[in-house]
Amino acid sequence: MSDLDVETTLNMLLREIKNIYHSELDAFYPKDEVDSFFYLVIEHYLDLERFVLALNPDLVITKTEEQPLFEALSQLRLERPIQYILGGTQFMDLELMVNENVLIPRPETEELVRWIIGDYEVSEIEEINILDIGTGSGCIAISLAKFLKNAQVKALDVSDKALEVAKQNALLNEVKVEFIQADILIDVLLKEKYDIIVSNPPYVRRLEKNKIKLNVSENEPDIALFVEDNEPLVFYQKIIEFAKTNLKKEGWLYFEINQYLGEETKALFENDFTEVVLHKDMFGNDRMLKGKLKN
Numbered sequence: 215m216s217d218l219d220v221e222t223t224l225n226m227l228l229r230e231i232k233n234i235y236h237s238e239l240d241a242f243y244p245k246d247e248v249d250s251f252f253y254l255v256i257e258h259y260l261d262l263e264r265f266v267l268a269l270n271p272d273l274v275i276t277k278t279e280e281q282p283l284f285e286a287l288s289q290l291r292l293e294r295p296i297q298y299i300l301g302g303t304q305f306m307d308l309e310l311m312v313n314e315n316v317l318i319p320r321p322e323t324e325e326l327v328r329w330i331i332g333d334y335e336v337s338e339i340e341e342i343n344i345l346d347i348g349t350g351s352g353c354i355a356i357s358l359a360k361f362l363k364n365a366q367v368k369a370l371d372v373s374d375k376a377l378e379v380a381k382q383n384a385l386l387n388e389v390k391v392e393f394i395q396a397d398i399l400i401d402v403l404l405k406e407k408y409d410i411i412v413s414n415p416p417y418v419r420r421l422e423k424n425k426i427k428l429n430v431s432e433n434e435p436d437i438a439l440f441v442e443d444n445e446p447l448v449f450y451q452k453i454i455e456f457a458k459t460n461l462k463k464e465g466w467l468y469f470e471i472n473q474y475l476g477e478e479t480k481a482l483f484e485n486d487f488t489e490v491v492l493h494k495d496m497f498g499n500d501r502m503l504k505g506k507l508k509n
């Protein structure tokens with residue numbers, strides 16, 4: 215046998231690798247999720263679309279091509295999120311880079327962004343000034359800058375490492391967002407006033423840690439997720455105080471909230487906001503809140 219023949223006999227069929235994904239991962243994830251991992255991985259590393267196996271069931275891949283597929287598999291086996299393995303995800307159909315320094319954007323957060331876009335797409339305001347607090351990957355700020363015409367967006371985070379990712383994402387999506395490093399729990403002084411302040415701050419209580427998936431609590435940044443049990447609404451209280459001086463007259467504050475604290479969070483709006491709306495997400499959980507600053 216020549217060297218070439220040996221090489222050929224060692225090459226695997228792509229569908230064999232798919233079978234290995236199932237045999238290794240079906241104990242940890244639902245079968246259709248494993249299918250989706252496999253297709254995301256072959257698309258990312260081999261630029262192969264998901265229907266390729268249907269069209270060409272005997273597709274053979276080389277040793278070099280198979281290597282990243284097995285590396286991704288071993289990380290999935292350790293329950294590392296697929297978005298961190300691939301280094302990216304989609305949000306509002308935009309491509310975003312993610313790494314362990316930022317929360318992986320959630321579908322609920324897309325709903326929050328759509329709520330805002332729905333409220334403002336017919337707005338007559340010439341320039342909509344927006345501030346996103348706790349921007350993480352930049353998902354909210356960047357998608358608002360992209361889809362809301364006339365938006366002028368600023369975004370703030372305490373984490374320099376998160377801001378690095380968010381800046382890259384703004385470049386990647388060709389939008390102008392001004393990023394600010396600041397701790398919202400300390401008095402943040404910004405001269406400007408905004409039409410919209412939006413935030414998806416940390417809101418998971420430590421006591422809820424067992425309610426969220428292990429691969430979330432083990433892999434995503436603590437600083438993005440958790441608040442102390444005795445002060446679960448601390449970010450909301452601080453941001454409301456900030457909004458009272460930094461929203462324009464009749465400006466709107468939008469929040470993503472902890473589903474178990476809907477009424478309590480809404481109560482914080484009572485004195486200074488009007489037209490307050492608590493809104494459920496697609497799973498039927500209290501997830502979003504908005505209110506207009508009283509005159």
Ligand code: SAM
Pocket residue numbers: 316317318319320323347348349350351352353354370371372373376396397398399400414415416417437438439
């Ligand atoms: N906006 C992103 C999203 O919706 O996917 C990330 C939201 S994540 C739940 C909360 C973000 O708040 C994290 O990026 C974290 O770094 C940031 N953060 C945590 N504490 C903060 C603080 N004291 N001041 C400003 N940002 C903070």
Ligand code: GLN
Pocket residue numbers: 320414415416417418426430438439440470
């Ligand atoms: N929705 C996220 C989760 O359930 C939490 C995001 C947040 O704390 N703002 O993991």
